[in-house]
Amino acid sequence: MPEPSIDVQRLWDSLMELARIGATDKGGVCRLALTEEDRRGRDLFVRWCEEAGCSVRVDAMGNIFARRPGRDDSLAPVLSGSHLDSQPTGGKFDGAYGVMAALEVVRTLNDHGIETERPVEIVSWTNEEGSRFAPAMVGSGVWAGAFDLDYGHSRQDADGVTLGEALQAIGYAGGSEAGRPRPSAYLEAHIEQGPILEAEDKTVGIVLGVQGIRWYEATVTGQDAHAGPTPMTGRRDALLASSKMIVAANQAGLGQAPDGRATVGVIRNKPNSTNVIPGEVFFTVDLRHPQVQGLDAMETALREHCDAIATESGTRLELKRIWDSPPVAFAERCIDAVRAGTQDFGYAHRDIYSGAGHDAVYVSRVAPTGMIFVPCEGGLSHNEEESATPDDLAAGCNVLLGALRRLAGA
Amino acid sequence: MPEPSIDVQRLWDSLMELARIGATDKGGVCRLALTEEDRRGRDLFVRWCEEAGCSVRVDAMGNIFARRPGRDDSLAPVLSGSHLDSQPTGGKFDGAYGVMAALEVVRTLNDHGIETERPVEIVSWTNEEGSRFAPAMVGSGVWAGAFDLDYGHSRQDADGVTLGEALQAIGYAGGSEAGRPRPSAYLEAHIEQGPILEAEDKTVGIVLGVQGIRWYEATVTGQDAHAGPTPMTGRRDALLASSKMIVAANQAGLGQAPDGRATVGVIRNKPNSTNVIPGEVFFTVDLRHPQVQGLDAMETALREHCDAIATESGTRLELKRIWDSPPVAFAERCIDAVRAGTQDFGYAHRDIYSGAGHDAVYVSRVAPTGMIFVPCEGGLSHNEEESATPDDLAAGCNVLLGALRRLAGA
Numbered sequence: 001m002p003e004p005s006i007d008v009q010r011l012w013d014s015l016m017e018l019a020r021i022g023a024t025d026k027g028g029v030c031r032l033a034l035t036e037e038d039r040r041g042r043d044l045f046v047r048w049c050e051e052a053g054c055s056v057r058v059d060a061m062g063n064i065f066a067r068r069p070g071r072d073d074s075l076a077p078v079l080s081g082s083h084l085d086s087q088p089t090g091g092k093f094d095g096a097y098g099v100m101a102a103l104e105v106v107r108t109l110n111d112h113g114i115e116t117e118r119p120v121e122i123v124s125w126t127n128e129e130g131s132r133f134a135p136a137m138v139g140s141g142v143w144a145g146a147f148d149l150d151y152g153h154s155r156q157d158a159d160g161v162t163l164g165e166a167l168q169a170i171g172y173a174g175g176s177e178a179g180r181p182r183p184s185a186y187l188e189a190h191i192e193q194g195p196i197l198e199a200e201d202k203t204v205g206i207v208l209g210v211q212g213i214r215w216y217e218a219t220v221t222g223q224d225a226h227a228g229p230t231p232m233t234g235r236r237d238a239l240l241a242s243s244k245m246i247v248a249a250n251q252a253g254l255g256q257a258p259d260g261r262a263t264v265g266v267i268r269n270k271p272n273s274t275n276v277i278p279g280e281v282f283f284t285v286d287l288r289h290p291q292v293q294g295l296d297a298m299e300t301a302l303r304e305h306c307d308a309i310a311t312e313s314g315t316r317l318e319l320k321r322i323w324d325s326p327p328v329a330f331a332e333r334c335i336d337a338v339r340a341g342t343q344d345f346g347y348a349h350r351d352i353y354s355g356a357g358h359d360a361v362y363v364s365r366v367a368p369t370g371m372i373f374v375p376c377e378g379g380l381s382h383n384e385e386e387s388a389t390p391d392d393l394a395a396g397c398n399v400l401l402g403a404l405r406r407l408a409g410a
Numbered sequence: 411m412p413e414p415s416i417d418v419q420r421l422w423d424s425l426m427e428l429a430r431i432g433a434t435d436k437g438g439v440c441r442l443a444l445t446e447e448d449r450r451g452r453d454l455f456v457r458w459c460e461e462a463g464c465s466v467r468v469d470a471m472g473n474i475f476a477r478r479p480g481r482d483d484s485l486a487p488v489l490s491g492s493h494l495d496s497q498p499t500g501g502k503f504d505g506a507y508g509v510m511a512a513l514e515v516v517r518t519l520n521d522h523g524i525e526t527e528r529p530v531e532i533v534s535w536t537n538e539e540g541s542r543f544a545p546a547m548v549g550s551g552v553w554a555g556a557f558d559l560d561y562g563h564s565r566q567d568a569d570g571v572t573l574g575e576a577l578q579a580i581g582y583a584g585g586s587e588a589g590r591p592r593p594s595a596y597l598e599a600h601i602e603q604g605p606i607l608e609a610e611d612k613t614v615g616i617v618l619g620v621q622g623i624r625w626y627e628a629t630v631t632g633q634d635a636h637a638g639p640t641p642m643t644g645r646r647d648a649l650l651a652s653s654k655m656i657v658a659a660n661q662a663g664l665g666q667a668p669d670g671r672a673t674v675g676v677i678r679n680k681p682n683s684t685n686v687i688p689g690e691v692f693f694t695v696d697l698r699h700p701q702v703q704g705l706d707a708m709e710t711a712l713r714e715h716c717d718a719i720a721t722e723s724g725t726r727l728e729l730k731r732i733w734d735s736p737p738v739a740f741a742e743r744c745i746d747a748v749r750a751g752t753q754d755f756g757y758a759h760r761d762i763y764s765g766a767g768h769d770a771v772y773v774s775r776v777a778p779t780g781m782i783f784v785p786c787e788g789g790l791s792h793n794e795e796e797s798a799t800p801d802d803l804a805a806g807c808n809v810l811l812g813a814l815r816r817l818a819g820a
Binding site for chain 2: 192193194195196199211213215223224225226227228229230231232233234237239240242243244246247250253254257258260261262263264265266267268269271272273274275276277278284286288354355356357379380381382383
C-alpha cells in the first residue's frame with residue numbers, strides 16, 4: 001500500500017484554532033458541553049467538514065456526523081472521531097484530537113483523490129466529559145442503546161437545565177435517528193492520558209481494550225469527641241480508620257501490578273473541625289483492571305483489609321459497589337488495522353489498555369471498534385497543562401489514515 | 411463551716427429552660443455566638459440575674475457581669491462563670507453549666523441570707539466556642555489582654571459580618587471597660603468533656619491546670635492525574651501520603667501515653683473527584699500535653715515521620731505550627747478552695763488536667779484561677795447527645811458554692 005501521509009501543520013493549526021474557543025489563561029480549554037463555547041466549536045467543525053465536501057447531519061442527541069461518500073454509498077460507513085467538549089479546566093487535546101484527526105484524514109484523502117469503497121464518517125459525540133451533565137459519554141451511550149433518548153434528554157446540569165433544553169438553545173437538537181446507520185467499524189484517536197508511552201519512548205499505543213472500572217462508596221462511622229479530654233485509647237476515630245483503609249486500597253492496587261489501579265479520589269470528613277475527633281468519613285474507591293479476575297482480586301483484598309481495620313478501630317464500615325463497567329476487548333479486525341497502519345510508518349509502538357473510559361466503550365457494544373493512543377507530556381490530562389507534540393499527534397493521525405483506508409477499502 | 415447546699419431542681423430547671431433556646435431536633439443546642447438565639451439566651455440570663463438582685467454590666471466585648479455586692483464592696487470581686495454560646499451541633503451543658511452554676515450559687519447565698527466580704531460576680535464570656543468567629547475564647551482573651559479590643563471587634567464570620575457589628579445587632583455592645591475591675595479570684599465549673607471521671611466513678615474533678623495545645627496546618631502537594639491511565643508506581647498521590655501522615659500523628663500521640671493527645675480533625679482534598687488522583691491535601695494536627703516536654707516530643711515525632719513519608723511518596727510537605735497555647739497551672743489558693751469545697755460534701759474526686767481550652771486559660775493570666783469538673787456521659791461533648799446527671803451537676807455546683815464562700819469570705 002502506498003503511503004500518502006497527513007499534513008502535520010494543518011492538523012496542528014486546526015487544533016490550535018479550535019483551542020482558541022474557550023481558551024483559559026493557563027493555556028487550557030473550558031468548553032463545557034452544550035454551552036455557547038461548545039456551539040462555537042461545533043460551528044467551526046461543521047464549517048470545516050462542509051469545506052471538505054462532507055454532508056453533515058445531527059442526531060437527536062446532538063451527535064454530529066460528517067459524511068464523505070464511498071464508491072458504494074449503500075455500504076455501512078467507517079466511523080471515526082471523538083468529542084469536542086472539555087473539562088472545566090481541561091486541555092487542548094482530550095477529545096478534540098480525535099475529531100480533528102478524523103477530519104485531517106478526510107482532507108488527506110481529498111488531497112490525494114483517494115476514493116474508499118465504504119463511506120467515511122467523522123463524528124463528534126455530545127457530552128463525553130460528563131462535567132456539565134452526568135453521566136459521562138451520554139451522547140455515544142444513547143447512540144449505542146446503553147441509555148434511551150428520554151434519559152439522555154432529561155440529564156440536568158447544576159442549574160437544572162436539561163440536556164434536551166441545552167441542545168435546543170444552541171441549535172444542535174438534530175432530527176436524525178440516534179444510532180442509525182450502524183457503522184462497519186469505529187476508530188478513535190486519543191491522547192493516552194497516562195505516562196506509559198512517554199516513559200517507554202513509544203510514539204503509538206495500539207489499544208487492545210479498555211480496563212474494567214469499579215467504583216465504591218465507603219462510609220466509616222465512629223464517634224466524634226473533643227480532641228483534648230478524650231484519651232488516645234478508646235477513641236473511635238473515623239478519619240484515622242479511613243486513613244488506614246486508604247493505605248489498604250493502595251496496597252490492593254499494588255498487589256495487582258502492573259495492570260491494577262486503585263485510587264481514593266474523594267474524601268469528606270465530619271464534623272471537620274480542628275479540635276473534634278472525626279465521627280464520620282465518606283470516601284470513594286476507583287478500581288481498574290483489564291481482566292475481571294484482577295478486579296475481583298482487588299475487591300476481595302480491599303474488603304478484607306478494610307473490614308479488619310473497622311473491627312480493630314471500633315468503627316462501622318459500609319462499603320458499596322456503585323458502578324461496574326466490565327473490561328472491554330476491542331475487535332481483532334480493528335486492532336489489526338491499527339497495527340498495520342503503525343507498521344506502514346514504522347513508528348515505535350506498544351500494545352496498551354485504556355485506563356480511562358471513552359466513547360469507544362459504548363460504540364464497541366454495537367460496532368467493531370479500535371483506538372489509537374499518542375503520548376501526552378507527563379501523562380497529564382484533565383488539566384490545563386495537557387500537552388502533546390505536533391509530530392506525535394501527526395503520527396497517530398497517519399496511523400488512523402492507514403487503518404481507516406484498510407477498513408474502508410481504499 | 412456549715413454547709414448550705416444548692417437547689418438541685420432549680421439548677422436543673424434553669425439549664426433545661428436555657429436549652430430550649432436554640433434547641434435542635436436531636437436534643438442538642440445550636441446557639442452560635444451573637445446570633446438571635448444567643449441574644450435570647452443572654453436576655454434570659456440577664457433577667458434571672460436581676461431577679462436575683464444583681465446589677466448587670468456589659469463590657470465592650472459583650473462579656474456580661476452580674477454583681478452581688480460584698481460587705482466591703484470596694485474589694486476586688488470573686489468571679490465565676492463560663493459561656494452561653496454553643497457549637498453548631500452542641501450540647502446543653504458545655505458553657506451553660508458554668509454560668510448557671512454561678513447563678514445558682516448566688517441564688518443559694520440569697521436563700522440563706524449569706525453575705526460575703528467580697529462582691530461575687532457571675533460572668534458570661536462572649537464567643538468561647540470560636541464556631542462563628544475565630545479564634546475561640548476571644549471574649550475572655552480581650553478581657554485578659556491577650557488580644558486588643560480592635561482585634562476582637564474585627565473578627566469576621568463566614569458571611570463577613572464582624573464581631574463588633576454582631577454585638578451592635580443584638581444590643582450587647584456594652585460600655586464598660588474590658589478587663590476592669592480585676593477579680594481577686596476566678597472559678598469555672600464545667601463538664602469534663604472527656605470520659606475519665608465517669609470511667610473511674612468520680613463525681614468531681616479538681617482541675618490542676620490545662621494541657622498545652624499546639625495546632626498545625628499541613629499542606630501536602632503531589633500531582634493530580636487520571637486514576638485510570640496512571641500506573642501505581644510513579645504516582646505522587648497527596649491523599650495517600652496524607653493518610654500515612656495521619657497514622658503517624660496518631661502514633662506520635664500514643665508515644666506520649668497516657669497524657670498525650672494527637673488528633674487530625676480537618677482534611678480537605680483537591681480536586682476531590684472519584685477518578686482523579688489527589689494533587690493537594692490540607693489537614694490540621696492538634697497536639698496536647700500537660701507538659702512542654704511532652705508537646706516537644708510529639709512535635710519532633712510528627713515532623714520526622716511526616717518528612718520521611720513526604721520524601722518516599724514524592725510529595726512536598728509544608729507543616730506549620732499556627733498556635734501554641736502553653737500548659738497552664740492553676741493557682742494553689744483556688745485549687746485548695748475547690749478541694750476544701752469537695753471535702754465539705756464528701757464527693758468522690760480526683761485531680762485532673764483539662765484537655766480542652768476554656769475561658770479560665772486566659773483569665774489565669776491576670777487572676778488566680780481554678781476549675782471544677784463534673785462527669786458527662788461517655789465523655790461526649792461538642793455533640794447534641796452531650797449529657798450529664800442532675801446529681802453530678804448539683805455536686806459540682808455545691809463544690810463551687812463551698813470554694814466561692816472561702817474565696818469571697820463568707
